[in-house]
Amino acid sequence: MKAITQKVYGSADVLELRDIDRPPMGDDEVLVQVRAAGVDPGVWVCMTGRPYAARAAFGLRAPRVAVRGLALAGVVTAAGSGVTRFRPGDEVFGTCRTGSFAEYATARWTRLAAKPPGMSFEQAASVPISGVTALQGVRDAAAVRPGQRVMVIGAAGGIGSFAVQIAKASGARVTGVCGPSKADLVRSLGADDVIDYTREEVDRDGPRYDAIIDTAGCRPLSLLCRALTARGTLVLAGGGHDAGGLLGGYTRQLRAPLMSMFTARRLRGLVCKERAEDLEELARLIESGALTPVVGRTYPLHDAADAIRHLAQGHPAGKIILTVP
Ligand SMILES: NC(=O)c1ccc[n+]([C@@H]2O[C@H](COP(=O)([O-])OP(=O)(O)OC[C@H]3O[C@@H](n4cnc5c(N)ncnc54)[C@H](OP(=O)(O)O)[C@@H]3O)[C@@H](O)[C@H]2O)c1
Incomplete structure (x- = not known):
């Protein structure tokens, strides 16, 4: 099969399109013919091995x-003996x-959900990382309730475009923070208000927000707290584009619980958990029309390096998706 591979950490130049064997499949796994794959900042972290702390999870030298x-989104072509849920053709x-940047991939069946027929493979591939992170940020970490004021920073991006819509579907009044070219997109997702961060800072209206979902990752915690109500919740989803040193932009996630001890505000880092129930909940929201994945640019598999270069510029609109013929 064709796959996008790498032997060493580095820039997108280290990626190679190669012919390799199909991956082996365990008893509790299925083999999926990949039709679309999501491109997200985690792919960049794994490709570059930065920030360096990520190498503890991905491999020390390579x-x-x-x-x-x-x-991924695709079609099951084989199922292990312990798989009770999916069959070939699903x-x-x-x-x-x-x-997932390959013609075939193996996946544990507990990390998959059935793709609704009305959802395209491209839309479906946008959900597993970005949609799930947004859902867990809005529903679990911030516990958003109807009538609350919610700010989403990075509102046009992979996570943000889901978070705006999920907060709206939860009955919140939503302010989206984005660059000037994305205001119309963010309003079309349901945001009641938009802040162009190149003209105004997020604390422009004082302590107003019950919850802030920050996916952009570059602002000091003190600045974000100035925009929160006295008992508001800050959810830090992103590390921004500082990949230097051991932790890059993720030092805020470490400082947040410490700072929480000295304020009634809740400051929490978010680590997305891969759960089939959440994929299913997002599929229901999408089928009901409450949520529409924003598929931004799509690239064919062999142009994966260009897709990652575009992502690394830091300003994608919606999700970047690879299509696999
Ligand atoms: N916590 C977790 O479990 C988890 C899971 C997945 C991803 N992440 C992390 O979450 C972050 C965001 O992921 P993503 O997929 O949403 O990334 P993305 O698709 O690249 O979106 C980031 C968005 O931030 C906006 N942005 C850039 N600079 C900004 C600034 N100064 N102020 C406000 N917005 C700014 C960009 O758009 P414009 O500037 O054009 O508006 C872009 O749309 C990444 O750091 C990623 O590693 C965390």
Whole structure:
């Protein structure tokens, strides 16, 4: 099969389109013919091995899994003996173990959900990382309730475009923070108000927000707290584009619980958990029309390096998706 692989950490130049064997499949796994794969900042982290702390998970000298990509949508072609849920021919989406930038990938069946027929493979591949992170940020970490004021920073991006819509569907009044070219997109997702961060800072209206979902990752915690109500919740989803040192932009996630001890505000880092129930909940929201994945640019599999270069510029609109013929 064709796959996007790498032997060493580095820029997108280290990626190679190669012919390799199909991945082996365990008893509790299915083999999926990949039709679309999500491109997200985690792919960049695994490709570059930065910030360096990420190498503890991905491999010290080189990535342990040679094929890039985690999120996929596709068709089951074989199922292990312990798989009770899926059969060959089923259309699924979720995360895989062996790299989704490939014609085939193996995935634990508990990390997959059935793809609704009305959802395209491209839309489905956008959900597993970004949609799930947004859902867990809005529903679990911030526990958003109807009538609350919610700010989403990075509102046009992969996570943000889901978070705006999920907060709206939860009955919140939503302010989206984005660059000037994205205001119309963010309003079309349901945002009641938009802040162009190149002209105004997020604390422009004082302590107003019950919850802030920050996916952009570059603002000091003190600045974000100035925009929160006295008992508001800050959810830090992103690390921004500082990949230097051991932790890059993720030092805020470490400082947040400490700072929480000295204020009634709740400051929490978010680590997305891969759960089939959440994929299913997002599929229901999408089928009901309450949520529409924003598929931004799509690239064919062999142009994966260009897709990652575009992502690394830091300003994608919606999700970047690879299509696999
Ligand atoms: N916590 C978790 O479990 C988890 C899971 C997945 C991803 N992440 C992390 O979450 C972050 C966001 O992921 P993503 O997929 O949403 O990334 P993305 O698709 O690249 O979106 C980031 C958005 O931030 C906006 N942005 C850039 N600079 C900004 C600034 N100064 N102020 C406000 N917005 C700014 C960009 O658009 P414009 O500037 O054009 O508006 C872009 O749309 C990444 O750091 C990623 O590693 C965390």
